[in-house]
Amino acid sequence: MNFLVLLAIVLLIIAGHQLLRVIELSRGLKKTKEWRVTETDNDMMGKAMFAFMIVFFAFFFWQVNRWIDRSLPPAASVHGEKIDALWDANIYLITFVFLVTNFFLFWFAYKYRGTEKSKASYITHNNKLEMAWTIIPAIALAFIVIFGLKYWNEIMTVADKPDRVVVELYAKQFDWTARYPGKDGKLGETDYRQIDGGNAVGMDTLDAQGNDDILVKNEFHIPVGREIELFMRSRDVIHSAYLPHFRAQMNCVPGMITSFKFVPTKTSAQMKKEPYVVKMMAGINAQRAKFGKEPVEFDYLLLCNKICGASHYNMQMNLIVDTEADYQAWLAKQKAFKTAVAEKK
Amino acid sequence: MATVKNSELEKEHLVHHDHVHDHDDHEESFVAKYVFSMDHKMISRQFLITAIVMAVIAMTMSIIFRMQLAWPGEKFGFINAMLGDKWGKDGILDPNMYLALVTIHGTIMVFFVLTGGLSGTFANLLIPYQVGARDMASGFLNMLSYWFFFLSSVIMTASLFIDDGPASAGWTIYPPLSALPEAIPGSKLGMTLWLLSMTLFVVSSLLGGINYVVTVINLRTKGMKMTRMPLTVWAFLITAILGVLSFPVLVSCVVLLLCDRSLGTSFYLSDIYIGGRPLDNVGGSPVLFEHLFWFLGHPEVYIVLLPALGITSEVISTNSRKPIFGYRAMIGSMLAIGFLSFIVWGHHMFMTGMNPFLGSVFVFTTLLIAIPSAVKAFNYITTMWKGNLQFTPAMLFSIGLVSSFITGGVTGIILADSTLDINVHDTYFVVAHFHIVMGLSAIFGMFAGVYHWFPKLFLRMMNKKLGYIHFWITLIMAYGVFFPMHFLGLAGVPRRYYTNSNFPMFDNLVDINEIVTICAIIGALGQGIFLFNFFYSIFRGEKAPQNPWNSNTLEWTTPMANIHGNWPGKLPVVHRWAYDYSKPGKEKDFVVQTVPLEEGEQDGDSH
Numbered sequence: 047m048n049f050l051v052l053l054a055i056v057l058l059i060i061a062g063h064q065l066l067r068v069i070e071l072s073r074g075l076k077k078t079k080e081w082r083v084t085e086t087d088n089d090m091m092g093k094a095m096f097a098f099m100i101v102f103f104a105f106f107f108w109q110v111n112r113w114i115d116r117s118l119p120p121a122a123s124v125h126g127e128k129i130d131a132l133w134d135a136n137i138y139l140i141t142f143v144f145l146v147t148n149f150f151l152f153w154f155a156y157k158y159r160g161t162e163k164s165k166a167s168y169i170t171h172n173n174k175l176e177m178a179w180t181i182i183p184a185i186a187l188a189f190i191v192i193f194g195l196k197y198w199n200e201i202m203t204v205a206d207k208p209d210r211v212v213v214e215l216y217a218k219q220f221d222w223t224a225r226y227p228g229k230d231g232k233l234g235e236t237d238y239r240q241i242d243g244g245n246a247v248g249m250d251t252l253d254a255q256g257n258d259d260i261l262v263k264n265e266f267h268i269p270v271g272r273e274i275e276l277f278m279r280s281r282d283v284i285h286s287a288y289l290p291h292f293r294a295q296m297n298c299v300p301g302m303i304t305s306f307k308f309v310p311t312k313t314s315a316q317m318k319k320e321p322y323v324v325k326m327m328a329g330i331n332a333q334r335a336k337f338g339k340e341p342v343e344f345d346y347l348l349l350c351n352k353i354c355g356a357s358h359y360n361m362q363m364n365l366i367v368d369t370e371a372d373y374q375a376w377l378a379k380q381k382a383f384k385t386a387v388a389e390k391k
Numbered sequence: 392m393a394t395v396k397n398s399e400l401e402k403e404h405l406v407h408h409d410h411v412h413d414h415d416d417h418e419e420s421f422v423a424k425y426v427f428s429m430d431h432k433m434i435s436r437q438f439l440i441t442a443i444v445m446a447v448i449a450m451t452m453s454i455i456f457r458m459q460l461a462w463p464g465e466k467f468g469f470i471n472a473m474l475g476d477k478w479g480k481d482g483i484l485d486p487n488m489y490l491a492l493v494t495i496h497g498t499i500m501v502f503f504v505l506t507g508g509l510s511g512t513f514a515n516l517l518i519p520y521q522v523g524a525r526d527m528a529s530g531f532l533n534m535l536s537y538w539f540f541f542l543s544s545v546i547m548t549a550s551l552f553i554d555d556g557p558a559s560a561g562w563t564i565y566p567p568l569s570a571l572p573e574a575i576p577g578s579k580l581g582m583t584l585w586l587l588s589m590t591l592f593v594v595s596s597l598l599g600g601i602n603y604v605v606t607v608i609n610l611r612t613k614g615m616k617m618t619r620m621p622l623t624v625w626a627f628l629i630t631a632i633l634g635v636l637s638f639p640v641l642v643s644c645v646v647l648l649l650c651d652r653s654l655g656t657s658f659y660l661s662d663i664y665i666g667g668r669p670l671d672n673v674g675g676s677p678v679l680f681e682h683l684f685w686f687l688g689h690p691e692v693y694i695v696l697l698p699a700l701g702i703t704s705e706v707i708s709t710n711s712r713k714p715i716f717g718y719r720a721m722i723g724s725m726l727a728i729g730f731l732s733f734i735v736w737g738h739h740m741f742m743t744g745m746n747p748f749l750g751s752v753f754v755f756t757t758l759l760i761a762i763p764s765a766v767k768a769f770n771y772i773t774t775m776w777k778g779n780l781q782f783t784p785a786m787l788f789s790i791g792l793v794s795s796f797i798t799g800g801v802t803g804i805i806l807a808d809s810t811l812d813i814n815v816h817d818t819y820f821v822v823a824h825f826h827i828v829m830g831l832s833a834i835f836g837m838f839a840g841v842y843h844w845f846p847k848l849f850l851r852m853m854n855k856k857l858g859y860i861h862f863w864i865t866l867i868m869a870y871g872v873f874f875p876m877h878f879l880g881l882a883g884v885p886r887r888y889y890t891n892s893n894f895p896m897f898d899n900l901v902d903i904n905e906i907v908t909i910c911a912i913i914g915a916l917g918q919g920i921f922l923f924n925f926f927y928s929i930f931r932g933e934k935a936p937q938n939p940w941n942s943n944t945l946e947w948t949t950p951m952a953n954i955h956g957n958w959p960g961k962l963p964v965v966h967r968w969a970y971d972y973s974k975p976g977k978e979k980d981f982v983v984q985t986v987p988l989e990e991g992e993q994d995g996d997s998h
Binding site for chain 2: 082105114129152170187190286329344364380
């Protein structure tokens, strides 16, 4: 099989070679230079440039039309809604620039395609024009910077709401563990030297504050409408805690504790009923049916978004946003760290 | 003082030149001529052909992992044939090998093709030619530069064949993944070879870069003022300075990683439990690595881009039969980009746990760099305005470059904004952005350079029609590959996932992935046309005339024979800038730089 493919390639090359020889020999008789660009070439290529622009723009709009509804649903967090608004403003701006500049580029390619008679104008520079296109982008960028940094500073300040929920996300190859501070509201100290089978996240067993900490895997819950303060740790390599539906992300770095805060605005149940999500899930399930997979419901998700090894592509945990009451009920059912360890032993 | 120095150098050159002439009588040995050559033109060809071989390897890798991404779990004889039973059992790509392929694909493309290949080929070919020098300042260092590059390429390629597989921590090789052999098989011998190869690469880059800077500063011929230099030379000069200042930082970064890997130090490691035991390392930080890496990494983007932009300036101006628009603004923009490129590296690190305040500083500097970039794009477009465009294949690729530079550049404005970066950081949106703005622009620039200067490289012409077909396939398929990736990013797909099929939320993206892969395969096959045209034309292309594109620059005043010293007699004397195309009152639509100014004629863009 491989031999046949190789043979086909070799034959193809020989055929191409022979073809070119024939063309060259026939041209030799005519004494024209193949490489010289003729007026016909210019005409053809200039028109092709313009045609390409139309196809390119059509392709762009076709993609937007077909795929934009497969983007992430509208943000489910307070700051995320601001990010979405800023995103839209920026996208409209850059789409405009993209279309206009590409238009001029390809239009000029078409309009000024060379002929034997025409002569180019000797224009070296134009100070007014150059000032304009330096200053206008500068002003536009100033706005982008100002709004971007305003939101950035809001998003990245330290969590300070008194009723905030603290959750630690602990990453290791290739899964997540969420840790809640328990009744005392304080996460226990950690020590990576104490990691073993019964103490997977390296709780410092000498720190009594950790005794009531709650560890959960596979799925964790947070309440809607309260500030969530996430702390991230890693056991081995860099991971990244990526919560795309909330527009939240932060790397988990061994030797460091990083953090990110957000306020979820929609419970999982509410999100499942959002028209955008309903439509999106219909599309997903239609596609799944083609592969013979069972239909699924929408779920918030925590993904790993920093290359971390062979199973990087499968490092995930479900996240449920509950009403306050449901959250408290769920939390009450969880076992504290001490009890959890004791039971295992 | 300067003139004295110049004439002294000229004398030296003449002596050197006569000396070479003596040798010509006894026929140069094969080894001296084709292997350990000190001639800039031969070294240029060596760089180009090595880079082409590396590019084919890296491109084939991308096809393999794109097949996996579009049709995960399908069996492909091609994958098995390429990777064998160990990494492609039954034609299914192994997940570790997937990561290795994306790692080496990125490494080869960024460093070996677009840095070594682009600067190595064209800075070598064009700097001496276009400034009117007999050769590089040091032919010997120049030769060493190539052979270090060659050695480094060989080691990188050899690492593909070792037992544990090549480095696989991503081309950015963030520790601890790259530091700990327990973390991933690629961090065993494969990573050691990667680090060794990159160190040699940096040596090559430094030897080349210092040579380029010295040659441009000291060996310009009489009359070649800095403000008369073609923009290509300006681009190579600034690129070389960036390289000389930033590549050594990569070496320090790599050496510290080597120490962590083999000497038990803790520069980048702290509080790690892996392979069933806690490690002793305490106090280091991977974020330090990221700072060091991106201190090279970001200037590197411009090391890749500037030569392509320089080539484009020359090609667009020549083929528009019009002076480059805003010559001084172009130089100013490149200098600004060069300077700013050193203070923007932190925009790769908004989500790394770096202090958010530091992040805001980098937002500001990064968006600043958009201004000179925009100026350059506008200048290219206005150069074409009211021109008399000659669509050589080189011109087509240059226009392609301007298009991709804009298309990929605008999304940079989104990514530079730390607030917006939060949700697309490390997703396919980033992959789309940098492949279009850096990958496509640079490779289009490289193609433009090859088509345009092929007559100077191999004294023959490439086939124009094949060039046309190659261009259209490449342009259309390139956008077909990288444009849809934006939408994967908007759907939140992280990069470097072996498959997207483990998340139901990505199930409706199958058709996007298929379109990307199909375009990639067609685009890759299209490169066969280029390879055929390239190698065929080296031996059988039409003989090139002295100045096929009616260009102004000095390289087209050299005879069509690869002689040592470039010009048989005295060095040419320069009287004007390089962009006197279609100047009013002139008989032809180009005036070579060696033609003296007429009585009362203004030089350059000073009117």
